Amino acid sequence: MNEVKKQNEIQRSETAQSMKVIVFRQFLEHKMAVVGAIVILLLLTAAIGAPVITAVTGLDPDRQNVSARYLLPFENAMAPADIRETEIEHWIAEHPDQASALQKSIVEKELVQGGEEDVLYELAALDPTEAKQLLAAVQTPEAFELKKVFDTWSTFHLFGTDEIGRDVFIRLIYGARVSMGVGILVALASGLIGFLIGAVAGFYGGVIDTALMRVTDALISLPLIPVLIVFAAIDLQKIPWLYGLIGGANESIFKMVIILCLFSWMTVARLVRGSILSLREREFVLAAKTLGARDRTIIVRHLFPNVIAPMLVSITLGVGESILFEAALSFLGLGIMPPTPSWGNMLNNAQEVIYNNIWLAILPGVMILLTVVSFNFLGDGLQDAMDPKSIRR
Amino acid sequence: MLTYILRRIIQTLVVIILLSYVIFTIMALMPGDPVELMISSNPKITPEDVIRLREFYGLDQPAWKRYGNWVSTLAQGDLGYSRTYRVPVTDLLGPRLWNTFVLSMAAMVFSLVVAIPLGIMSALKPGGKLDSFLNFFSFAGISIPSFWLGIMLIIIFAVKLGWFPAGGTQTIGLEGASIWARIFDSTYFLVLPVLSLSIQGIGRFVRFTRSAMMEALRNDFIRTAKAKGLPRSAVLWKHAFRNALIPLITVVALSISSVFSGAILTETVFSYQGVGKLVFDSIIANDFNVAMVSFVISISMVLIMNLVADILYGFADPRISYS
Numbered sequence: 001m002n003e004v005k006k007q008n009e010i011q012r013s014e015t016a017q018s019m020k021v022i023v024f025r026q027f028l029e030h031k032m033a034v035v036g037a038i039v040i041l042l043l044l045t046a047a048i049g050a051p052v053i054t055a056v057t058g059l060d061p062d063r064q065n066v067s068a069r070y071l072l073p074f075e076n077a078m079a080p081a082d083i084r085e086t087e088i089e090h091w092i093a094e095h096p097d098q099a100s101a102l103q104k105s106i107v108e109k110e111l112v113q114g115g116e117e118d119v120l121y122e123l124a125a126l127d128p129t130e131a132k133q134l135l136a137a138v139q140t141p142e143a144f145e146l147k148k149v150f151d152t153w154s155t156f157h158l159f160g161t162d163e164i165g166r167d168v169f170i171r172l173i174y175g176a177r178v179s180m181g182v183g184i185l186v187a188l189a190s191g192l193i194g195f196l197i198g199a200v201a202g203f204y205g206g207v208i209d210t211a212l213m214r215v216t217d218a219l220i221s222l223p224l225i226p227v228l229i230v231f232a233a234i235d236l237q238k239i240p241w242l243y244g245l246i247g248g249a250n251e252s253i254f255k256m257v258i259i260l261c262l263f264s265w266m267t268v269a270r271l272v273r274g275s276i277l278s279l280r281e282r283e284f285v286l287a288a289k290t291l292g293a294r295d296r297t298i299i300v301r302h303l304f305p306n307v308i309a310p311m312l313v314s315i316t317l318g319v320g321e322s323i324l325f326e327a328a329l330s331f332l333g334l335g336i337m338p339p340t341p342s343w344g345n346m347l348n349n350a351q352e353v354i355y356n357n358i359w360l361a362i363l364p365g366v367m368i369l370l371t372v373v374s375f376n377f378l379g380d381g382l383q384d385a386m387d388p389k390s391i392r393r
Numbered sequence: 394m395l396t397y398i399l400r401r402i403i404q405t406l407v408v409i410i411l412l413s414y415v416i417f418t419i420m421a422l423m424p425g426d427p428v429e430l431m432i433s434s435n436p437k438i439t440p441e442d443v444i445r446l447r448e449f450y451g452l453d454q455p456a457w458k459r460y461g462n463w464v465s466t467l468a469q470g471d472l473g474y475s476r477t478y479r480v481p482v483t484d485l486l487g488p489r490l491w492n493t494f495v496l497s498m499a500a501m502v503f504s505l506v507v508a509i510p511l512g513i514m515s516a517l518k519p520g521g522k523l524d525s526f527l528n529f530f531s532f533a534g535i536s537i538p539s540f541w542l543g544i545m546l547i548i549i550f551a552v553k554l555g556w557f558p559a560g561g562t563q564t565i566g567l568e569g570a571s572i573w574a575r576i577f578d579s580t581y582f583l584v585l586p587v588l589s590l591s592i593q594g595i596g597r598f599v600r601f602t603r604s605a606m607m608e609a610l611r612n613d614f615i616r617t618a619k620a621k622g623l624p625r626s627a628v629l630w631k632h633a634f635r636n637a638l639i640p641l642i643t644v645v646a647l648s649i650s651s652v653f654s655g656a657i658l659t660e661t662v663f664s665y666q667g668v669g670k671l672v673f674d675s676i677i678a679n680d681f682n683v684a685m686v687s688f689v690i691s692i693s694m695v696l697i698m699n700l701v702a703d704i705l706y707g708f709a710d711p712r713i714s715y716s
Contacts (some may be wrong), residue, residue, distance in 0.1 A: 018457060031559060061455065103551055217404075218408045218412075221650060222412070222650060223650040223654035223695050224650075225654040225655070225658060225669075227416075229672070229676060230416055233424075233677075234422045234423060235422060235424035238422045239422060324536075324538055327541075328539075328540060331540050331658075332673065333543075333677075350541075354547075355552075358548060362545070362548075365541030368538050369537050369538065373532055373533055377532060380532075
């Protein structure tokens with residue numbers, strides 16, 4: 001048995017492995033990166049599937065319930081009395097026969113005090129668990145039907161509720177949609193911008209290079225948060241063309257993406273410029289040039305594939321950074337505007353609510369930390385896996 | 394060397410001028426200008442008044458002209474008045490700048506004091522238990538949102554344990570106390586903000602010290618030093634650490650601006666009376682003059698500190714020549 005295994009191993013090590021396989025194997029060795037990748041996949045699934053989760057559990061990120069504010073995790077909320085009353089009214093109106101039969105049997109068993117037409121309302125006014133117990137004593141199909149109505153009144157909140165009684169769990173999931181969406185979009189877009197600027201600077205050199213790199217250096221040396229704050233405070237309506245382009249319900253999200261993109265392409269640009277400075281002296285570029293390829297073709301077809309690996313690492317790390325910036329700006333009230341939930345704006349009044357419900361201040365931050373750590377580990381793992389100097393075989 | 398320094402100084406100046414111009418035009422795009430605020434607070438205002446006021450404040454002129462006027466008054470040493478605080482900006486800005494400087498420096502020093510020994514320890518035994526723990530810790534440090542960490546520190550140390558104040562800069566009514574009592578008091582208020590501001594730096598510096606130290610330990614002269622029987626500590630500090638210090642200085646210099654960047658969040662969370670909070674508050678309160686002046690001055694200071702660090706770096710590493 002052992003012999004066979006050994007043989008297999010020898011055979012495997014002797015056959016040539018493709019680059020992808022090597023990189024993948026190396027990546028698997030970085031345990032934290034694998035964990036990070038799994039966490040990211042889970043969060044992405046939850047974020048993309050958020051509408052499905054809403055459809056299945058009936059949780060809605062915008063549904064308020066003022067009678068159940070600041071619930072702690074694992075608590076049940078009860079629909080407020082007025083809503084219960086109207087729903088009973090509806091039920092009686094829709095099922096008059098069932099209702100009268102049920103009313104009779106309740107009065108017979110003397111479960112609640114009151115006249116025949118009032119008992120159902122009296123029952124609804126009680127605590128739902130108590131009401132359901134009483135209702136269970138009536139062993140009729142009508143009682144079973146009414147119990148279904150009662151069930152919808154009490155909602156379970158895994159992570160509790162916030163200051164206006166919205167479910168925190170579903171808001172965190174919809175927040176993942178916004179925060180991760182913004183993070184990934186910004187990282188990809190700034191990767192593209194960075195590539196274009198870096199490639200042009202590195203490929204053409206000379207004055208263009210100097211000018212572009214001066215701008216890059218200047219932007220890198222700026223303290224970003226204050227600059228981002230100033231840009232985020234712009235009133236979009238004062239720039240009509242931009243407002244016409246992105247104005248609307250998701251205005252604050254697009255605004256955030258644009259502002260973050262403006263200030264996060266520099267790392268990629270530097271990286272790409274550095275690689276292209278050495279790549280452009282290589283023979284394959286010369287060959288392409290001699291064959292009459294246009295500059296655009298050389299940059300896109302020949303140089304881009306050669307810088308994609310380090311770019312990927314930088315983009316992955318950029319996602320984490322963008323999520324942090326978005327969270328910070330939304331926390332200050334300048335980023336994603338409520339009621340759209342983002343992890344940052346859920347923390348917006350965290351300091352005021354810690355006496356009411358401490359979890360409101362803890363959970364969104366945990367989500368940010370978890371996501372950003374995962375992206376950083378993933379980036380680190382990718383770097384290790386793709387660095388030819390660190391290949392261990 | 395001299396041309397390099399000159400070039401860097403000119404560069405920094407150009408950045409400051411361009412940035413202040415961009416910010417000046419951006420501020421004009423924020424909701425509400427001074428006249429709009431007056432209109433909203435005074436229902437009896439007539440259209441003629443509005444035109445007159447716009448002329449008076451120079452708001453009818455193009456942005457570049459207003460910028461020119463603004464710069465020339467700044468150059469005369471007149472920083473203008475604050476609309477919300479009703480005091481000259483100069484009075485407002487001085488103590489705020491000092492507070493932020495103290496906070497940032499304390500955070501910087503604290504993170505270096507913590508991170509360098511940890512980084513060296515983890516470089517000495519790469520792959521060991523301590524190394525993997527520190528690796529995880531520094532990743533967490535880089536990834537944690539500093540404002541949230543601040544809130545957590547408030548919950549634990551101010552609300553639950555009550556050891557430190559939840560916010561503020563100093564105890565009110567301590568003006569008459571001795572200088573030491575006041576310094577002690579400010580330090581007491583600084584503990585939590587510094588902790589929350591330095592965690593990111595600690596994470597970054599631990600990782601950086603580790604890699605710089607490992608790089609330095611791989612050198613041939615380390616083997617030579619060990620071979621000739623030098624004590625371990627001498628090899629470590631005199632030969633390895635000195636060489637690791639050079640790349641470390643670069644990272645520290647680059648961190649100045651990110652520490653200031655983080656300070657704005659920390660100051661807001663702890664309502665620490667620093668310049669970052671001043672910038673943020675005045676933007677929110679439409680106090681454009683304060684916002685503009687404090688923004689430009691604080692960022693210029695960060696850039697100048699960057700410049701100084703850059704120039705000093707040239708003296709620290711004899712191998713660097715600026716030609």
